[in-house]
Amino acid sequence: MSNAGYTQSNSINLLEVKGLRKYFKVKRSLLELIKSRGDKHYNNNSIVRAVDHVSFNIRQGTTFVLAGESGSGKSTIARLILRAIEPDEGSIVFDGKDILRLSKDEIKWFRRSAQMIHQDPYSSLNPRMNILSIVSEPLEVHGVKDKKEREEMVFKALQEVRLEPVEDIAYRYPHMLSGGQRQRVAIARALVLRPKFIVADEPVSMLDMSVRAEILELMSSLKSRYNITYLYITHDLSTARYFGDDIAILYKGKIVEMGRIDDVLSEPLHPYTQALIDAVPEPEPSNKLVEKVIRIKPSTDEVLSNGCRFYARCPYAMDKCMQEPPMQEVKKGHFVSCFLYHSK
Secondary structure, three states: OOHHHHOOOOOOOEEEEEEEEEEEEOOOOOOHHHHHHHOHHHHHOOOOEEEEEEEEEEEEEOOOEEEOOOOHHHHHHHHHOOOOOOOOEEEEEEEEEHHOOOOHHHHHHHHEEEEOOOOOOOOOOOOOOHHHHHHHHHHHOOOOOOOOOOOOHHHHHHOOOOOOOOOHHHHHHHHHHHHHHHHHHHHHHHHHHOOOOOEEEOOOOOHHHHHHHHHHHHHHHHHHHHHOOEEEEOOOHHHOOOOOOOOEEEOOOOEEEEEEHHHHOOOOOOOHHHHHOOOOOOHHHHHOOOOOOOOOOOOOOOOOOOOOOOOOHHHOOOOOHHOOOOOOOOOOOOOEHHHHHHHO
């Protein structure tokens, strides 16, 4: 069963991604070319399949988590959805419209409806602009010309992200704020246009542990208040469980498992998902003395050209894994791409 049809019942999809593909050409060294020449199973061309026919739906008013290691393609998918780069293939339907077919005037509507919170609260804010200017910049871009109106909208956004007193914060510069405060500014900048959809790319990974829960709680309260839909990108499954509703596990450009977050994290099916969960730090002190066995082979860059992406690292790899396993529904709403669960 293809994951292109993945959805939850009794819900409206705000975003539908189908068959999304993005390949990048890369230069390979002479040594790499010589090394791969004699191996019939592995890809020896100079193409990185960053996103390879990825499909998922995001229900309106929910948080969809895209999780995986660095280099799995998470941020590339975000850039494709926001039209920062163009896909090689596929469709992205937002609020009933295929955004890849929008005209210049129509794309402005989408950019107002979809905003982004970046990972780094230090580099994502212009150090030469004060907070008022940073948060009001999207308003100027989208035609809010009245200065007084912009100021009122910025002050309200700063209040909503709990940066007070707003009259003081608005005239400070980024270097005068803590990391947590800077990320609240970034959230206010995304919020000020009242978007339907926000891409949050590792929004708490660079913050102190004590601040992470506060930021996620803030984002969750804003979701409830304004019916915001999130695409939450992370490698941290502990924050994913706290913040997410549905999840897709991504490995080297492919979704290997997908479903409701409690189902996937409580009963992981794919060996890669199991390994990710094995690697999560244990919060219970007494359990730290128990030796953990991570069910995965050492990291490798080897990838089958036509088979399972996880073949080289999987402890359960079989000959049939030389072919790509189809995505199928093992339990209601719980999908996995693995021959261990292939219907006979």
